[in-house]
Amino acid sequence: MRFEVLNRNTTQDFRLRTTDFIKMSNGNMNLTLKVWRQKNAQTAGKFVNYKAEGISPDMSFLEMLDVVNEGLIHKGEDPIHFDHDCREGICGMCSLYINGHPHGPKRAITTCQLHMRTFHDGETVTIEPWRAGPFPVIKDLAVDRSAFDRIQQAGGYVSVNTGGVPDANEIAIPKVIADEAFNSATCIGCGACVAACKNASAMLFVSAKIKQFSLLPQGQPERYRRVQSMVAQMDAEGFGSCTNTGACEAECPKEIKLTNIAGMNLDYFSAKLFRQEELHEQGHGEG
Amino acid sequence: MSEFKETFNSSLGKKLIMALTGLFLCTFLIVHVGGNLLLFKHDDGFAFNVYANFLTHFPPIEVIAYLLYLSILVHTLYAIVLTVKNRKARPVGYAVTSSDNAKWQSRNMGLLGSILFLFIVIHMSDFWYNYKYTDNVPYKEYRTDLSSGITQSVEFVPTSPKFENSVTTENNFEIVRVKDLHERVKGSFSNVWYVIFYVLAMLAISFHLRHGFQSAFRTLGWVHKKYTPVVQFVGTWLFAVIIPLSFALMPIVYFFTRN
Numbered sequence: 001m002r003f004e005v006l007n008r009n010t011t012q013d014f015r016l017r018t019t020d021f022i023k024m025s026n027g028n029m030n031l032t033l034k035v036w037r038q039k040n041a042q043t044a045g046k047f048v049n050y051k052a053e054g055i056s057p058d059m060s061f062l063e064m065l066d067v068v069n070e071g072l073i074h075k076g077e078d079p080i081h082f083d084h085d086c087r088e089g090i091c092g093m094c095s096l097y098i099n100g101h102p103h104g105p106k107r108a109i110t111t112c113q114l115h116m117r118t119f120h121d122g123e124t125v126t127i128e129p130w131r132a133g134p135f136p137v138i139k140d141l142a143v144d145r146s147a148f149d150r151i152q153q154a155g156g157y158v159s160v161n162t163g164g165v166p167d168a169n170e171i172a173i174p175k176v177i178a179d180e181a182f183n184s185a186t187c188i189g190c191g192a193c194v195a196a197c198k199n200a201s202a203m204l205f206v207s208a209k210i211k212q213f214s215l216l217p218q219g220q221p222e223r224y225r226r227v228q229s230m231v232a233q234m235d236a237e238g239f240g241s242c243t244n245t246g247a248c249e250a251e252c253p254k255e256i257k258l259t260n261i262a263g264m265n266l267d268y269f270s271a272k273l274f275r276q277e278e279l280h281e282q283g284h285g286e287g
Numbered sequence: 288m289s290e291f292k293e294t295f296n297s298s299l300g301k302k303l304i305m306a307l308t309g310l311f312l313c314t315f316l317i318v319h320v321g322g323n324l325l326l327f328k329h330d331d332g333f334a335f336n337v338y339a340n341f342l343t344h345f346p347p348i349e350v351i352a353y354l355l356y357l358s359i360l361v362h363t364l365y366a367i368v369l370t371v372k373n374r375k376a377r378p379v380g381y382a383v384t385s386s387d388n389a390k391w392q393s394r395n396m397g398l399l400g401s402i403l404f405l406f407i408v409i410h411m412s413d414f415w416y417n418y419k420y421t422d423n424v425p426y427k428e429y430r431t432d433l434s435s436g437i438t439q440s441v442e443f444v445p446t447s448p449k450f451e452n453s454v455t456t457e458n459n460f461e462i463v464r465v466k467d468l469h470e471r472v473k474g475s476f477s478n479v480w481y482v483i484f485y486v487l488a489m490l491a492i493s494f495h496l497r498h499g500f501q502s503a504f505r506t507l508g509w510v511h512k513k514y515t516p517v518v519q520f521v522g523t524w525l526f527a528v529i530i531p532l533s534f535a536l537m538p539i540v541y542f543f544t545r546n
Contacts, residue, residue: 244506
Protein backbone atom coordinates (compact mmCIF):
# COMPACT_ATOMS: atom_id res chain seq x y z
CA MET A 1 0.00 0.00 0.00
CA ARG A 2 2.76 2.38 0.99
CA PHE A 3 4.71 1.58 -2.20
CA GLU A 4 1.67 2.21 -4.32
CA VAL A 5 1.31 5.70 -2.94
CA LEU A 6 4.98 6.45 -3.30
CA ASN A 7 5.15 5.14 -6.86
CA ARG A 8 2.75 7.83 -7.95
CA ASN A 9 5.28 10.47 -6.83
CA THR A 10 8.43 11.32 -8.75
CA THR A 11 11.09 8.67 -9.13
CA GLN A 12 13.45 10.76 -7.03
CA ASP A 13 11.04 10.58 -4.09
CA PHE A 14 10.82 6.82 -4.58
CA ARG A 15 14.61 6.46 -4.50
CA LEU A 16 14.84 8.48 -1.30
CA ARG A 17 12.24 6.27 0.32
CA THR A 18 14.00 3.10 -0.79
CA THR A 19 17.27 4.17 0.80
CA ASP A 20 15.36 4.85 3.98
CA PHE A 21 14.08 1.28 3.97
CA ILE A 22 17.57 -0.07 3.37
CA LYS A 23 18.89 1.97 6.28
CA MET A 24 16.12 0.67 8.51
CA SER A 25 16.61 -2.97 7.58
CA ASN A 26 20.34 -2.71 8.29
CA GLY A 27 19.58 -1.37 11.76
CA ASN A 28 22.96 0.19 12.17
CA MET A 29 22.55 3.42 14.08
CA ASN A 30 25.38 4.50 16.33
CA LEU A 31 24.64 7.18 18.88
CA THR A 32 26.41 8.97 21.68
CA LEU A 33 24.30 9.29 24.83
CA LYS A 34 24.96 12.06 27.31
CA VAL A 35 23.21 10.70 30.37
CA TRP A 36 22.63 12.31 33.77
CA ARG A 37 24.02 9.98 36.45
CA GLN A 38 23.22 10.67 40.09
CA LYS A 39 23.61 8.21 42.92
CA ASN A 40 20.75 9.60 45.03
CA ALA A 41 18.99 12.82 46.01
CA GLN A 42 21.75 13.74 48.46
CA THR A 43 24.74 13.52 46.11
CA ALA A 44 25.43 15.79 43.16
CA GLY A 45 25.01 14.30 39.71
CA LYS A 46 26.96 14.67 36.48
CA PHE A 47 26.71 13.81 32.80
CA VAL A 48 28.41 10.61 31.60
CA ASN A 49 28.83 9.75 27.91
CA TYR A 50 27.90 6.31 26.62
CA LYS A 51 28.07 4.76 23.16
CA ALA A 52 24.87 3.17 21.89
CA GLU A 53 25.96 1.01 18.97
CA GLY A 54 24.06 -1.13 16.47
CA ILE A 55 20.75 0.40 17.44
CA SER A 56 17.77 -0.53 15.25
CA PRO A 57 15.71 2.47 14.14
CA ASP A 58 12.63 0.38 14.95
CA MET A 59 13.50 0.21 18.63
CA SER A 60 11.72 2.40 21.11
CA PHE A 61 13.84 4.81 23.12
CA LEU A 62 13.46 2.64 26.22
CA GLU A 63 14.52 -0.50 24.31
CA MET A 64 17.62 1.38 23.20
CA LEU A 65 18.37 2.15 26.86
CA ASP A 66 17.79 -1.54 27.67
CA VAL A 67 20.47 -2.45 25.11
CA VAL A 68 22.90 0.08 26.58
CA ASN A 69 22.15 -1.18 30.10
CA GLU A 70 22.79 -4.80 29.06
CA GLY A 71 26.22 -3.73 27.87
CA LEU A 72 26.85 -1.91 31.15
CA ILE A 73 25.77 -4.95 33.18
CA HIS A 74 28.09 -7.22 31.15
CA LYS A 75 30.95 -4.84 31.89
CA GLY A 76 30.02 -4.94 35.58
CA GLU A 77 28.95 -1.30 35.66
CA ASP A 78 25.88 0.19 37.32
CA PRO A 79 23.04 0.30 34.74
CA ILE A 80 21.22 3.59 34.03
CA HIS A 81 18.11 3.84 36.18
CA PHE A 82 14.97 5.11 34.48
CA ASP A 83 11.24 4.80 35.10
CA HIS A 84 9.04 2.63 32.86
CA ASP A 85 6.10 0.31 33.14
CA CYS A 86 3.44 -0.41 30.48
CA ARG A 87 5.55 0.67 27.49
CA GLU A 88 2.42 1.40 25.49
CA GLY A 89 1.89 5.06 26.38
CA ILE A 90 -0.86 4.84 28.97
CA CYS A 91 0.66 4.35 32.41
CA GLY A 92 2.49 7.67 32.78
CA MET A 93 5.53 6.02 34.34
CA CYS A 94 8.20 6.77 31.73
CA SER A 95 9.75 10.18 31.73
CA LEU A 96 13.16 11.39 30.41
CA TYR A 97 13.98 14.90 29.18
CA ILE A 98 15.50 14.15 25.79
CA ASN A 99 17.34 16.84 23.81
CA GLY A 100 15.44 19.61 25.58
CA HIS A 101 12.00 17.99 25.39
CA PRO A 102 10.07 15.87 27.88
CA HIS A 103 9.37 12.52 26.20
CA GLY A 104 11.64 13.55 23.31
CA PRO A 105 11.20 15.87 20.36
CA LYS A 106 8.02 14.34 18.91
CA ARG A 107 4.64 15.71 19.88
CA ALA A 108 1.91 13.84 21.75
CA ILE A 109 3.81 10.67 22.59
CA THR A 110 5.50 9.24 25.66
CA THR A 111 9.14 8.16 25.72
CA CYS A 112 8.15 4.50 25.31
CA GLN A 113 6.39 5.45 22.05
CA LEU A 114 9.42 7.36 20.77
CA HIS A 115 11.26 5.40 18.10
CA MET A 116 14.95 5.59 17.35
CA ARG A 117 14.23 6.53 13.72
CA THR A 118 13.49 10.01 15.15
CA PHE A 119 17.25 10.37 15.59
CA HIS A 120 19.95 10.16 12.96
CA ASP A 121 23.06 8.04 12.90
CA GLY A 122 25.93 9.61 14.83
CA GLU A 123 23.74 11.99 16.81
CA THR A 124 24.51 12.93 20.41
CA VAL A 125 21.39 12.56 22.56
CA THR A 126 21.22 14.32 25.92
CA ILE A 127 19.05 12.56 28.49
CA GLU A 128 18.13 14.34 31.73
CA PRO A 129 15.63 13.61 34.50
CA TRP A 130 12.55 15.82 35.08
CA ARG A 131 13.99 18.89 36.80
CA ALA A 132 11.82 20.26 39.60
CA GLY A 133 12.30 20.81 43.31
CA PRO A 134 9.17 18.79 44.17
CA PHE A 135 10.48 15.93 41.95
CA PRO A 136 13.72 14.95 43.72
CA VAL A 137 16.00 12.53 41.86
CA ILE A 138 15.78 9.00 43.26
CA LYS A 139 18.60 7.73 41.09
CA ASP A 140 19.94 8.79 37.67
CA LEU A 141 16.89 9.52 35.50
CA ALA A 142 14.22 8.31 37.93
CA VAL A 143 12.54 11.04 39.97
CA ASP A 144 10.13 10.87 42.89
CA ARG A 145 6.73 11.99 41.63
CA SER A 146 4.81 11.22 44.81
CA ALA A 147 4.02 14.96 45.06
CA PHE A 148 1.41 14.24 42.37
CA ASP A 149 -0.03 11.42 44.48
CA ARG A 150 -0.38 13.75 47.46
CA ILE A 151 -2.15 16.36 45.32
CA GLN A 152 -4.54 13.65 44.10
CA GLN A 153 -5.14 12.44 47.64
CA ALA A 154 -5.97 16.00 48.70
CA GLY A 155 -9.09 16.03 46.54
CA GLY A 156 -8.80 14.22 43.23
CA TYR A 157 -11.68 11.86 43.86
CA VAL A 158 -15.48 11.63 43.95
CA SER A 159 -17.52 10.18 46.78
CA VAL A 160 -19.78 7.30 45.77
CA ASN A 161 -22.50 5.78 47.94
CA THR A 162 -22.47 2.07 48.57
CA GLY A 163 -25.66 0.15 47.80
CA GLY A 164 -27.30 -1.19 44.70
CA VAL A 165 -25.63 -0.81 41.32
CA PRO A 166 -27.13 2.19 39.50
CA ASP A 167 -28.30 1.75 35.91
CA ALA A 168 -25.80 2.72 33.26
CA ASN A 169 -26.47 6.17 31.88
CA GLU A 170 -28.87 6.86 34.73
CA ILE A 171 -27.52 10.39 34.94
CA ALA A 172 -27.90 12.24 31.65
CA ILE A 173 -24.61 13.80 30.53
CA PRO A 174 -24.45 15.69 27.21
CA LYS A 175 -21.96 14.26 24.72
CA VAL A 176 -19.90 17.50 24.52
CA ILE A 177 -19.52 17.56 28.30
CA ALA A 178 -18.62 13.87 28.43
CA ASP A 179 -16.02 14.42 25.70
CA GLU A 180 -14.48 17.43 27.44
CA ALA A 181 -14.30 15.60 30.76
CA PHE A 182 -12.76 12.62 29.02
CA ASN A 183 -10.13 14.82 27.36
CA SER A 184 -9.08 16.05 30.79
CA ALA A 185 -9.23 12.52 32.20
CA THR A 186 -6.70 11.27 29.63
CA CYS A 187 -3.95 12.91 31.72
CA ILE A 188 -1.61 10.08 32.75
CA GLY A 189 0.14 12.13 35.45
CA CYS A 190 3.61 11.67 33.97
CA GLY A 191 4.80 15.14 34.95
CA ALA A 192 5.92 16.26 31.48
CA CYS A 193 4.03 19.54 32.06
CA VAL A 194 6.17 20.27 35.13
CA ALA A 195 9.31 19.26 33.25
CA ALA A 196 8.47 21.48 30.27
CA CYS A 197 7.33 24.54 32.23
CA LYS A 198 9.99 27.18 32.78
CA ASN A 199 8.48 27.71 36.23
CA ALA A 200 8.17 23.98 37.03
CA SER A 201 4.46 24.59 37.50
CA ALA A 202 2.12 21.63 37.98
CA MET A 203 -1.00 23.55 37.01
CA LEU A 204 -1.74 21.61 33.83
CA PHE A 205 -1.77 18.31 35.75
CA VAL A 206 -3.74 19.71 38.70
CA SER A 207 -6.27 21.48 36.49
CA ALA A 208 -6.87 18.36 34.38
CA LYS A 209 -7.45 16.31 37.53
CA ILE A 210 -9.91 18.96 38.71
CA LYS A 211 -11.75 19.49 35.45
CA GLN A 212 -12.32 15.79 34.74
CA PHE A 213 -14.71 15.90 37.72
CA SER A 214 -15.92 19.50 37.77
CA LEU A 215 -17.60 19.06 34.39
CA LEU A 216 -19.58 16.00 35.44
CA PRO A 217 -22.62 15.73 37.75
CA GLN A 218 -20.79 13.16 39.89
CA GLY A 219 -18.07 15.70 40.59
CA GLN A 220 -20.35 18.47 41.84
CA PRO A 221 -20.65 17.70 45.58
CA GLU A 222 -16.90 18.19 46.17
CA ARG A 223 -16.32 20.62 43.31
CA TYR A 224 -15.32 23.78 45.19
CA ARG A 225 -13.67 22.08 48.11
CA ARG A 226 -11.66 19.90 45.71
CA VAL A 227 -10.14 22.84 43.86
CA GLN A 228 -9.12 24.56 47.09
CA SER A 229 -7.61 21.43 48.64
CA MET A 230 -5.69 20.43 45.52
CA VAL A 231 -4.33 23.94 44.88
CA ALA A 232 -3.29 24.22 48.54
CA GLN A 233 -1.45 20.88 48.27
CA MET A 234 0.13 21.91 44.96
CA ASP A 235 1.47 25.09 46.60
CA ALA A 236 2.66 23.15 49.65
CA GLU A 237 4.67 20.83 47.40
CA GLY A 238 6.58 23.84 46.05
CA PHE A 239 5.61 23.86 42.37
CA GLY A 240 5.93 27.15 40.48
CA SER A 241 3.16 29.36 39.15
CA CYS A 242 1.68 29.30 35.67
CA THR A 243 2.61 32.15 33.32
CA ASN A 244 0.52 30.82 30.43
CA THR A 245 3.48 30.16 28.13
CA GLY A 246 1.74 27.06 26.79
CA ALA A 247 4.90 24.90 26.89
CA CYS A 248 3.04 22.28 28.98
CA GLU A 249 0.28 21.95 26.40
CA ALA A 250 2.84 21.68 23.58
CA GLU A 251 4.81 18.93 25.36
CA CYS A 252 1.94 16.97 26.95
CA PRO A 253 1.91 13.39 25.56
CA LYS A 254 -1.87 13.36 25.97
CA GLU A 255 -2.41 16.87 24.55
CA ILE A 256 -4.14 18.18 27.66
CA LYS A 257 -5.35 21.69 26.85
CA LEU A 258 -4.19 24.90 28.53
CA THR A 259 -7.87 25.83 28.92
CA ASN A 260 -8.00 23.38 31.86
CA ILE A 261 -5.89 25.86 33.83
CA ALA A 262 -8.33 28.71 33.15
CA GLY A 263 -11.14 26.42 34.30
CA MET A 264 -9.29 25.66 37.53
CA ASN A 265 -8.68 29.38 38.14
CA LEU A 266 -12.34 30.17 37.63
CA ASP A 267 -13.46 27.47 40.10
CA TYR A 268 -10.81 28.54 42.61
CA PHE A 269 -11.68 32.23 42.55
CA SER A 270 -15.35 31.38 42.53
CA ALA A 271 -14.88 29.21 45.63
CA LYS A 272 -12.61 31.63 47.45
CA LEU A 273 -14.35 34.89 46.65
CA PHE A 274 -18.02 34.09 46.15
CA ARG A 275 -18.91 30.82 47.93
CA GLN A 276 -18.49 31.31 51.62
CA GLU A 277 -20.26 28.01 52.37
CA GLU A 278 -17.51 26.18 50.50
CA LEU A 279 -14.52 27.74 52.24
CA HIS A 280 -11.54 25.44 52.55
CA GLU A 281 -11.07 26.30 56.24
CA GLN A 282 -14.52 25.44 57.45
CA GLY A 283 -13.84 21.76 57.96
CA HIS A 284 -15.13 19.46 55.28
CA GLY A 285 -13.33 16.57 56.83
CA GLU A 286 -10.19 16.57 54.74
CA GLY A 287 -7.10 16.00 56.80
CA MET B 288 -3.81 31.27 58.17
CA SER B 289 -6.72 33.61 57.64
CA GLU B 290 -8.94 33.00 54.65
CA PHE B 291 -7.94 36.32 53.11
CA LYS B 292 -4.25 35.50 53.41
CA GLU B 293 -4.77 31.96 52.11
CA THR B 294 -6.54 33.28 49.03
CA PHE B 295 -4.12 36.03 48.08
CA ASN B 296 -0.95 34.23 49.16
CA SER B 297 -1.75 31.14 47.10
CA SER B 298 -0.13 30.75 43.71
CA LEU B 299 -3.48 31.49 42.07
CA GLY B 300 -4.13 34.49 44.32
CA LYS B 301 -0.80 36.05 43.38
CA LYS B 302 -1.59 35.46 39.72
CA LEU B 303 -4.97 37.12 40.22
CA ILE B 304 -3.25 40.22 41.59
CA MET B 305 -0.83 40.23 38.65
CA ALA B 306 -3.72 39.94 36.19
CA LEU B 307 -5.88 42.64 37.75
CA THR B 308 -3.07 45.19 38.16
CA GLY B 309 -1.84 44.36 34.66
CA LEU B 310 -5.25 44.93 33.09
CA PHE B 311 -5.67 48.18 35.04
CA LEU B 312 -2.33 49.37 33.66
CA CYS B 313 -3.56 48.39 30.17
CA THR B 314 -6.66 50.58 30.51
CA PHE B 315 -4.43 53.45 31.62
CA LEU B 316 -2.38 53.08 28.43
CA ILE B 317 -5.47 53.76 26.33
CA VAL B 318 -6.06 57.05 28.15
CA HIS B 319 -2.36 57.93 28.06
CA VAL B 320 -1.96 57.37 24.33
CA GLY B 321 -5.21 59.19 23.61
CA GLY B 322 -4.10 62.30 25.49
CA ASN B 323 -0.58 62.22 24.12
CA LEU B 324 -1.84 62.18 20.53
CA LEU B 325 -2.34 65.92 21.18
CA LEU B 326 1.45 66.16 20.71
CA PHE B 327 0.82 65.73 16.99
CA LYS B 328 -1.29 68.93 16.88
CA HIS B 329 0.58 71.88 15.40
CA ASP B 330 -0.42 74.40 18.05
CA ASP B 331 2.87 74.92 19.88
CA GLY B 332 1.67 72.54 22.59
CA PHE B 333 -1.48 74.49 23.51
CA ALA B 334 -3.85 71.52 23.67
CA PHE B 335 -1.20 69.23 25.17
CA ASN B 336 -0.26 71.69 27.93
CA VAL B 337 -3.90 72.35 28.81
CA TYR B 338 -4.45 68.57 28.95
CA ALA B 339 -1.39 68.06 31.20
CA ASN B 340 -2.62 70.86 33.43
CA PHE B 341 -6.06 69.24 33.63
CA LEU B 342 -4.58 65.85 34.58
CA THR B 343 -2.56 67.31 37.44
CA HIS B 344 -5.27 69.60 38.83
CA PHE B 345 -8.47 67.55 38.61
CA PRO B 346 -8.87 65.71 41.96
CA PRO B 347 -10.62 62.51 40.72
CA ILE B 348 -7.82 61.95 38.22
CA GLU B 349 -5.24 62.50 40.93
CA VAL B 350 -6.88 59.75 42.99
CA ILE B 351 -6.80 57.37 40.02
CA ALA B 352 -3.18 58.40 39.41
CA TYR B 353 -2.16 57.25 42.88
CA LEU B 354 -4.04 53.99 42.30
CA LEU B 355 -2.00 53.68 39.12
CA TYR B 356 1.36 54.22 40.86
CA LEU B 357 0.30 51.63 43.43
CA SER B 358 -0.60 49.19 40.63
CA ILE B 359 2.81 49.61 39.02
CA LEU B 360 4.53 48.89 42.34
CA VAL B 361 2.28 45.92 43.24
CA HIS B 362 2.60 44.44 39.73
CA THR B 363 6.41 44.76 39.95
CA LEU B 364 6.62 43.45 43.50
CA TYR B 365 4.44 40.42 42.82
CA ALA B 366 6.36 39.73 39.63
CA ILE B 367 9.57 39.57 41.68
CA VAL B 368 7.96 37.40 44.38
CA LEU B 369 6.53 34.99 41.78
CA THR B 370 9.77 34.86 39.80
CA VAL B 371 11.78 34.00 42.92
CA LYS B 372 9.25 31.29 43.80
CA ASN B 373 9.28 29.93 40.25
CA ARG B 374 13.09 29.81 40.18
CA LYS B 375 13.08 27.95 43.51
CA ALA B 376 10.77 25.34 41.99
CA ARG B 377 13.64 24.27 39.71
CA PRO B 378 16.85 24.34 41.75
CA VAL B 379 18.83 22.34 39.15
CA GLY B 380 18.39 23.54 35.58
CA TYR B 381 18.51 21.63 32.30
CA ALA B 382 21.65 21.30 30.21
CA VAL B 383 19.64 21.36 26.99
CA THR B 384 16.48 23.42 26.68
CA SER B 385 14.20 23.92 23.73
CA SER B 386 12.50 27.14 22.74
CA ASP B 387 9.99 25.89 20.20
CA ASN B 388 7.27 24.97 22.68
CA ALA B 389 6.40 28.50 23.79
CA LYS B 390 6.53 32.00 22.28
CA TRP B 391 9.59 34.10 23.06
CA GLN B 392 7.66 36.91 24.76
CA SER B 393 5.84 34.49 27.04
CA ARG B 394 9.17 33.11 28.27
CA ASN B 395 10.72 36.57 28.77
CA MET B 396 8.03 38.56 30.57
CA GLY B 397 10.44 39.25 33.44
CA LEU B 398 13.10 40.69 31.15
CA LEU B 399 10.51 42.79 29.27
CA GLY B 400 8.97 43.92 32.55
CA SER B 401 12.38 44.96 33.91
CA ILE B 402 13.01 47.09 30.79
CA LEU B 403 9.58 48.64 31.26
CA PHE B 404 10.16 49.37 34.94
CA LEU B 405 13.44 51.11 34.11
CA PHE B 406 11.61 53.04 31.41
CA ILE B 407 8.81 54.07 33.78
CA VAL B 408 11.32 55.32 36.38
CA ILE B 409 13.20 57.40 33.79
CA HIS B 410 10.01 58.56 32.08
CA MET B 411 8.29 59.61 35.29
CA SER B 412 11.34 61.33 36.77
CA ASP B 413 11.80 63.27 33.54
CA PHE B 414 8.23 64.46 33.05
CA TRP B 415 5.98 63.71 35.99
CA TYR B 416 8.46 64.56 38.78
CA ASN B 417 9.79 67.70 37.11
CA TYR B 418 6.29 68.88 36.28
CA LYS B 419 4.84 68.38 39.73
CA TYR B 420 7.69 68.93 42.15
CA THR B 421 10.29 71.20 40.55
CA ASP B 422 10.52 74.54 38.76
CA ASN B 423 12.35 72.98 35.83
CA VAL B 424 9.30 73.23 33.57
CA PRO B 425 8.81 76.82 32.29
CA TYR B 426 5.45 78.56 31.84
CA LYS B 427 3.79 79.65 28.66
CA GLU B 428 0.99 82.07 27.86
CA TYR B 429 -1.47 81.32 25.07
CA ARG B 430 -3.46 84.34 23.81
CA THR B 431 -6.51 83.44 21.73
CA ASP B 432 -8.23 86.22 19.83
CA LEU B 433 -11.86 85.34 20.44
CA SER B 434 -13.06 87.13 17.28
CA SER B 435 -10.66 85.43 14.87
CA GLY B 436 -9.87 82.26 16.88
CA ILE B 437 -6.12 82.63 16.26
CA THR B 438 -3.87 81.60 19.13
CA GLN B 439 -0.44 83.02 19.76
CA SER B 440 2.00 81.80 22.39
CA VAL B 441 4.50 83.84 24.38
CA GLU B 442 6.91 83.10 27.22
CA PHE B 443 5.50 83.80 30.63
CA VAL B 444 7.35 84.09 33.91
CA PRO B 445 5.07 83.98 36.95
CA THR B 446 5.67 86.65 39.59
CA SER B 447 4.62 84.47 42.52
CA PRO B 448 6.41 81.11 43.13
CA LYS B 449 3.03 79.64 44.12
CA PHE B 450 1.47 80.33 40.71
CA GLU B 451 0.04 77.19 39.06
CA ASN B 452 -2.25 78.18 36.21
CA SER B 453 -4.78 80.80 35.18
CA VAL B 454 -7.46 81.40 32.57
CA THR B 455 -8.56 85.01 32.08
CA THR B 456 -10.34 87.06 29.41
CA GLU B 457 -9.06 90.54 28.61
CA ASN B 458 -10.15 92.75 25.72
CA ASN B 459 -11.68 89.91 23.74
CA PHE B 460 -8.54 87.80 24.28
CA GLU B 461 -8.60 84.56 26.21
CA ILE B 462 -5.32 84.21 28.07
CA VAL B 463 -4.31 80.76 29.28
CA ARG B 464 -1.15 80.48 31.40
CA VAL B 465 0.06 76.93 32.08
CA LYS B 466 3.29 75.01 32.59
CA ASP B 467 4.91 74.28 29.25
CA LEU B 468 5.44 70.52 29.43
CA HIS B 469 5.50 70.53 25.65
CA GLU B 470 8.81 72.41 25.76
CA ARG B 471 10.31 69.71 27.95
CA VAL B 472 8.99 67.00 25.61
CA LYS B 473 10.66 68.75 22.68
CA GLY B 474 13.91 68.98 24.65
CA SER B 475 13.93 65.31 25.61
CA PHE B 476 12.96 64.10 22.15
CA SER B 477 15.80 66.04 20.49
CA ASN B 478 18.31 63.69 22.14
CA VAL B 479 18.94 60.74 19.86
CA TRP B 480 19.76 58.33 22.73
CA TYR B 481 16.55 59.27 24.47
CA VAL B 482 14.60 58.58 21.28
CA ILE B 483 16.28 55.19 20.83
CA PHE B 484 15.56 54.26 24.45
CA TYR B 485 11.92 55.26 24.05
CA VAL B 486 11.48 53.26 20.87
CA LEU B 487 13.10 50.18 22.45
CA ALA B 488 10.87 50.53 25.51
CA MET B 489 7.82 50.66 23.24
CA LEU B 490 9.05 47.51 21.52
CA ALA B 491 9.29 45.93 24.97
CA ILE B 492 5.75 47.01 25.87
CA SER B 493 4.51 45.59 22.59
CA PHE B 494 5.92 42.14 23.36
CA HIS B 495 4.97 42.39 27.04
CA LEU B 496 1.32 43.07 26.21
CA ARG B 497 1.22 40.67 23.27
CA HIS B 498 1.50 37.95 25.89
CA GLY B 499 0.29 39.74 29.00
CA PHE B 500 -3.12 40.99 27.91
CA GLN B 501 -4.49 37.61 26.83
CA SER B 502 -2.64 35.84 29.65
CA ALA B 503 -4.44 38.02 32.22
CA PHE B 504 -7.80 36.83 30.92
CA ARG B 505 -6.65 33.21 31.12
CA THR B 506 -5.56 33.77 34.71
CA LEU B 507 -8.96 35.25 35.53
CA GLY B 508 -10.39 32.03 34.14
CA TRP B 509 -12.12 33.61 31.18
CA VAL B 510 -11.55 31.36 28.20
CA HIS B 511 -14.39 31.10 25.76
CA LYS B 512 -14.60 29.82 22.21
CA LYS B 513 -16.42 32.98 21.18
CA TYR B 514 -14.71 35.71 23.20
CA THR B 515 -11.09 34.53 23.54
CA PRO B 516 -10.41 35.31 19.84
CA VAL B 517 -11.69 38.86 20.52
CA VAL B 518 -9.34 39.17 23.50
CA GLN B 519 -6.48 37.87 21.34
CA PHE B 520 -7.33 40.36 18.59
CA VAL B 521 -7.48 43.33 20.97
CA GLY B 522 -4.29 42.17 22.75
CA THR B 523 -2.44 41.88 19.49
CA TRP B 524 -3.68 44.80 17.44
CA LEU B 525 -4.56 47.45 20.01
CA PHE B 526 -2.08 46.68 22.79
CA ALA B 527 0.84 45.22 20.86
CA VAL B 528 0.63 47.26 17.64
CA ILE B 529 -1.46 50.46 17.67
CA ILE B 530 -0.61 51.74 21.16
CA PRO B 531 3.16 51.03 21.14
CA LEU B 532 3.43 52.30 17.57
CA SER B 533 1.59 55.54 18.41
CA PHE B 534 3.84 56.11 21.42
CA ALA B 535 7.00 55.27 19.46
CA LEU B 536 6.04 57.72 16.70
CA MET B 537 6.02 60.62 19.18
CA PRO B 538 9.80 60.74 19.86
CA ILE B 539 10.54 59.79 16.24
CA VAL B 540 8.42 62.58 14.76
CA TYR B 541 9.69 65.14 17.28
CA PHE B 542 13.29 64.14 16.64
CA PHE B 543 13.07 64.45 12.87
CA THR B 544 11.03 67.68 12.86
CA ARG B 545 13.15 69.47 15.50
CA ASN B 546 14.55 72.86 14.59
